[in-house]
Structures are given as C-alpha cells and as structure tokens.
Amino acid sequence: MTPRRASSRGAVEPFHVMEVLKAVAARRLSHDDVVLLCVGQPSTPAPEPVLAAAERALRAGTLGYTEAIGTLVLRRAIADHYRAQYGIGIDPDQIVVTTGSSGGFLLTLLAAFDPGDLVAVTRPGYPAYRNDVLAAGCRLLELACGAETRYQPTVAMLEALPEKPSGLVLASPANPTGTIIDAGELAALSRWCAANDVLLISDEIYHGISFGRPTHSAWESGQQSVVLGSLSKYQSMTGWRIGWLLLPEPLRRPVELLQGNLAICAPAISQAAGVAAFGPDARAELDGHVRRYAANRDILLARLPELGIASFAPPDGAFYAWCDIGHLTRDSQAWCADVLAATGVALAPGIDFDPVDGHRFMRLSFCGTAQDLAAGIDRLVAHLSR
Ligand SMILES: Cc1ncc(COP(=O)(O)O)c(C=O)c1O
Incomplete structure (x- = not known):
C-alpha cells in the first residue's frame, strides 16, 4: 500500500543555504579550508x-x-x-x-x-x-x-x-x-x-x-x-x-x-x-561581540570594492551585507556553489531571500572572526582576478 500523501502545507520552498551547508560538510571530508561567510548565527556561546x-x-x-x-x-x-x-x-x-x-x-x-x-x-x-x-x-x-x-x-x-x-x-x-x-x-x-x-x-x-x-x-x-x-x-x-x-x-x-x-x-x-x-555582566560580554561585528563590518566595507562590489545595502545592523553581484553572475546559487568549490568560502545565495531578483545577489555574514573574514575576502579577490 502506498503511504498517504503529505499535505500541500508542507510543500514549502527549501532554505537554499542548507544546500551550501551540505556542500560544506562534503568539502570538509577532503579539505581543511572552509571559511563560513554564509551563516546567520553568532560563532560565540551564550554569555558566561x-x-x-x-x-x-x-x-x-x-x-x-x-x-x-x-x-x-x-x-x-x-x-x-x-x-x-x-x-x-x-x-x-x-x-x-x-x-x-x-x-x-x-x-x-x-x-x-x-x-x-x-x-x-x-x-x-x-x-x-x-x-x-x-x-x-x-x-x-x-x-x-x-x-x-x-x-x-x-x-x-x-x-x-x-x-x-x-x-x-x-x-x-x-x-x-x-x-x-x-x-x-x-x-x-x-x-x-x-x-x-x-x-x-x-x-x-x-x-x-x-x-x-x-x-x-x-x-x-x-x-x-x-x-x-x-x-x-x-x-x-x-x-x-x-x-x-x-x-x-x-x-x-x-x-x-x-x-x-x-x-x-x-x-x-x-x-x-x-x-x-x-544582567549587566552578560551585557558587557555581549557588547564585546557587537564591537567585533562592528570591526568586521569596517573591514568588509573597506574591501568590498576589491571584489568589484559597488552596490550593497547599508549594513546598519545585524551582521549581513546584501551584495549585488550582477556583474559576476545571473545565477547566485550556481555562483556560490562554484566559489565554494574553487576557494572553500561559503556564501549564501540571494535566491533564498528574494525569489525574483535574488539570482544576482548574495548575502555575506560577518559574525565570525576577523581572521576568517579577511581570509575569505583574500580568497575571493584572488579567485575573481583569475
Ligand atoms: C529576521 C529573522 N527573524 C527571525 C529569525 C528566527 O530566529 P529565532 O527563531 O532563532 O529567534 C531569524 C533567524 O535567522 C531572522 O533572521
């Protein structure tokens, strides 16, 4: 007997960045070089x-x-x-x-x-x-x-x-x-x-x-x-x-x-x-994270032009840069997959966030370490200048 079908309610779109994370897991089996610039969560634990x-x-x-x-x-x-x-x-x-x-x-x-x-x-x-x-x-x-x-x-x-x-x-x-x-x-x-x-x-x-x-x-x-x-x-x-x-x-x-x-x-x-x-102790620790995000943001804003990215949303808060990569691709999902395969840098394809225009956008997260961010940008610059 065939099992009963699922409801139409469950037929939602996938979160495409999960595909990136799956490719990351596969890459980690053979490479030790992944830089995650695609995640939407702090890399730090809860405050002490x-x-x-x-x-x-x-x-x-x-x-x-x-x-x-x-x-x-x-x-x-x-x-x-x-x-x-x-x-x-x-x-x-x-x-x-x-x-x-x-x-x-x-x-x-x-x-x-x-x-x-x-x-x-x-x-x-x-x-x-x-x-x-x-x-x-x-x-x-x-x-x-x-x-x-x-x-x-x-x-x-x-x-x-x-x-x-x-x-x-x-x-x-x-x-x-x-x-x-x-x-x-x-x-x-x-x-x-x-x-x-x-x-x-x-x-x-x-x-x-x-x-x-x-x-x-x-x-x-x-x-x-x-x-x-x-x-x-x-x-x-x-x-x-x-x-x-x-x-x-x-x-x-x-x-x-x-x-x-x-x-x-x-x-x-x-x-x-x-x-x-x-409490005040937690806030003091957490404000330290925000200072790190701010420093990362400065690095990113200074270096995005090296990637030829001139158009991005003003990152007033959170830890994301929404970047127009229309000069590089019209298929952000394939582009992010290629970049990961070539450089080990994981980025989030824009189609997750915008089903209409997201094919020419990507989201870059700067919530990790400054070293990871700098290494990721170095590799992207080298890759794009090839
Ligand atoms: C804009 C926005 N709202 C809501 C959520 C869900 O967050 P949580 O359920 O962890 O509070 C997220 C997670 O990334 C988000 O980016």
Missing part, C-alpha cells in the same frame, strides 16, 4: 552568566513544563528590558515566551489570521516569513523594497496596493540587508496599520546589534502591533530557542491557548538561564 545559571538550573529543579506563556521571572526580566532600553512600560502579562521568535511568528500567524487572509512581507526578506505565511494557508504579498527606501516598506507602498492586506511583516535590522527603518517611517507605518485594521508584525530580533543608527520598537508608537523578540542574536543563544511576543490585548488569550496546545511551553532550562542574559 547564562551558562552558570543553566548549570544551577540543571541541579536545582525538575525542569518540567512551565506556564504556557513563560515563567513570570523571565517575563519580568523582558519587561524590565523594554523599560530600560526603550522607556516603554509593559506588563509581564503582555508577553508570551516562545520557542525562538520562529515559534512566536507561527503562533502570531495562527492567532491573527484566517486561511485566505492576505499577509504582506518585504522582498528581499527572511525566507521563513514567506514559507510560514503560505503554510498557515494565508495569501502572500511580497512588497519589492529597494535601496531608495533602505529595503524597508513605506506607507506610500501600502497606500498604492490594490488590496489592503490583513497583516504586514517587517524586520529592523533586517535579514538579509541589515538595514534599519527610520523612526519616523516606523511610527507612520504603525499609525497607518492601526488606522487601516492591518496587523503590524515587527521583527526586532536583531536589536542590540547596530552600528550607530538607532533602533526603535514598534511599541514606542502604541501597543496595537505584535513585536517579535529573541535571545538568538544579540544574546548569542540561537540553539536555546527562546523568543518572545509583545501582544496586543485581543491576541493574548488566543496565543496562550495555541502555545499550550502546540508547544506547551518554551524549554524550561533555557527560560531559567535566559533571565541572566539581561
């Missing part, structure tokens, strides 16, 4: 106070299920963070702790939209947005965003749409571009969305990693939007799977109910240890 807290938590309690919305102590730490960082007063009950911001994004889609609702995302953008919107049965609207708007959406773009969406997803700093939306535009988008009954989902998971340009939270303009936060990036804790949602009142109970059914709760040990990620 978190590691110490995790050790204590292992021995101290049962680490069973927690409240579906997350422990009060962690939600209080998150609320304190918003007060200190943005001057926003948040009740811990407005926060739901999730399994990474990825879990929070899915809960938001399920709680806020019905199948068939139109959800707008930016292009280029983080691929899971597109794929999750479709897997949730919603219709996808991609807003083409270019250099003229720092690759961010604007009220004018939304006004010009033939159909008003039910939701708008934006990220600042963004992946893959690293750009930060202007405070005025973010406030204008928040107001427009509230006035037009559009749910704004503001992905703020790269906050803390920015290079001079200020980051603002959508909740500075009112609490009608959903804010996504995470310990993954600034706090260097991707695998610990802790994210959170700031939720407007109508979504709180539905998200709690969905979380209780879908995941029960975020990992207990990560919640217990994650509290320490907001």
Whole structure:
C-alpha cells in the first residue's frame, strides 16, 4: 500500500543555504579550508552568566513544563528590558515566551489570521516569513523594497496596493540587508496599520546589534502591533530557542491557548538561564561581540570594492551585507556553489531571500572572526582576478 500523501502545507520552498551547508560538510571530508561567510548565527556561546545559571538550573529543579506563556521571572526580566532600553512600560502579562521568535511568528500567524487572509512581507526578506505565511494557508504579498527606501516598506507602498492586506511583516535590522527603518517611517507605518485594521508584525530580533543608527520598537508608537523578540542574536543563544511576543490585548488569550496546545511551553532550562542574559555582566560580554561585528563590518566595507562590489545595502545592523553581484553572475546559487568549490568560502545565495531578483545577489555574514573574514575576502579577490 502506498503511504498517504503529505499535505500541500508542507510543500514549502527549501532554505537554499542548507544546500551550501551540505556542500560544506562534503568539502570538509577532503579539505581543511572552509571559511563560513554564509551563516546567520553568532560563532560565540551564550554569555558566561547564562551558562552558570543553566548549570544551577540543571541541579536545582525538575525542569518540567512551565506556564504556557513563560515563567513570570523571565517575563519580568523582558519587561524590565523594554523599560530600560526603550522607556516603554509593559506588563509581564503582555508577553508570551516562545520557542525562538520562529515559534512566536507561527503562533502570531495562527492567532491573527484566517486561511485566505492576505499577509504582506518585504522582498528581499527572511525566507521563513514567506514559507510560514503560505503554510498557515494565508495569501502572500511580497512588497519589492529597494535601496531608495533602505529595503524597508513605506506607507506610500501600502497606500498604492490594490488590496489592503490583513497583516504586514517587517524586520529592523533586517535579514538579509541589515538595514534599519527610520523612526519616523516606523511610527507612520504603525499609525497607518492601526488606522487601516492591518496587523503590524515587527521583527526586532536583531536589536542590540547596530552600528550607530538607532533602533526603535514598534511599541514606542502604541501597543496595537505584535513585536517579535529573541535571545538568538544579540544574546548569542540561537540553539536555546527562546523568543518572545509583545501582544496586543485581543491576541493574548488566543496565543496562550495555541502555545499550550502546540508547544506547551518554551524549554524550561533555557527560560531559567535566559533571565541572566539581561544582567549587566552578560551585557558587557555581549557588547564585546557587537564591537567585533562592528570591526568586521569596517573591514568588509573597506574591501568590498576589491571584489568589484559597488552596490550593497547599508549594513546598519545585524551582521549581513546584501551584495549585488550582477556583474559576476545571473545565477547566485550556481555562483556560490562554484566559489565554494574553487576557494572553500561559503556564501549564501540571494535566491533564498528574494525569489525574483535574488539570482544576482548574495548575502555575506560577518559574525565570525576577523581572521576568517579577511581570509575569505583574500580568497575571493584572488579567485575573481583569475
Ligand atoms: C529576521 C529573522 N527573524 C527571525 C529569525 C528566527 O530566529 P529565532 O527563531 O532563532 O529567534 C531569524 C533567524 O535567522 C531572522 O533572521
């Protein structure tokens, strides 16, 4: 008997960078030279106070299920963070702790939209947005965003749409571009969305990693939007799977109910240890990482012209450079595979982030060591001058 077919919901696009990582693993069997400039995660472990807290938590309690919305102590730490960082007063009950911001994004889609609702995302953008919107049965609207708007959406773009969406997803700093939306535009988008009954989902998971340009939270303009936060990036804790949602009142109970059914709760040990990620010692360690990203960014910006790359998004934050390589290829996936085979340097093909124009873009990550970055660029320069 043939097994029953899979649902159409699971027929999502692959994350093409995973193919690069597969080729990396194959290359490592025979070569000792791989430089990873394709990954979207810090190369450092969680900060020391978190590691110490995790050790204590292992021995101290049962680490069973927690409240579906997350422990009060962690939600209080998150609320304190918003007060200190943005001057926003948040009740811990407005926060739901999730399994990474990825879990929070899915809960938001399920709680806020019905199948068939139109959800707008930016292009280029983080691929899971597109794929999750479709897997949730919603219709996808991609807003083409270019250099003229720092690759961010604007009220004018939304006004010009033939159909008003039910939701708008934006990220600042963004992946893959690293750009930060202007405070005025973010406030204008928040107001427009509230006035037009559009749910704004503001992905703020790269906050803390920015290079001079200020980051603002959508909740500075009112609490009608959903804010996504995470310990993954600034706090260097991707695998610990802790994210959170700031939720407007109508979504709180539905998200709690969905979380209780879908995941029960975020990992207990990560919640217990994650509290320490907001303390001053952790911040001092983490700010050291941000200084390294900033130094790497300077190296990269100084050397991109050596690769003939003159056009790239302004990397205001996160740790990515979104580079136009149209002078080198019209097939970023094949080009990245060739570069890896010839040089051992792994880059992320643009088609992951932009299915329309991504064939002439690549994303370069600068979250690793300065030595790796310099070695990677040296090899790319030598390869391209051949
Ligand atoms: C823009 C953006 N949002 C969300 C995520 C998901 O992160 P996490 O689930 O680890 O919080 C990522 C991961 O790379 C990302 O780049």
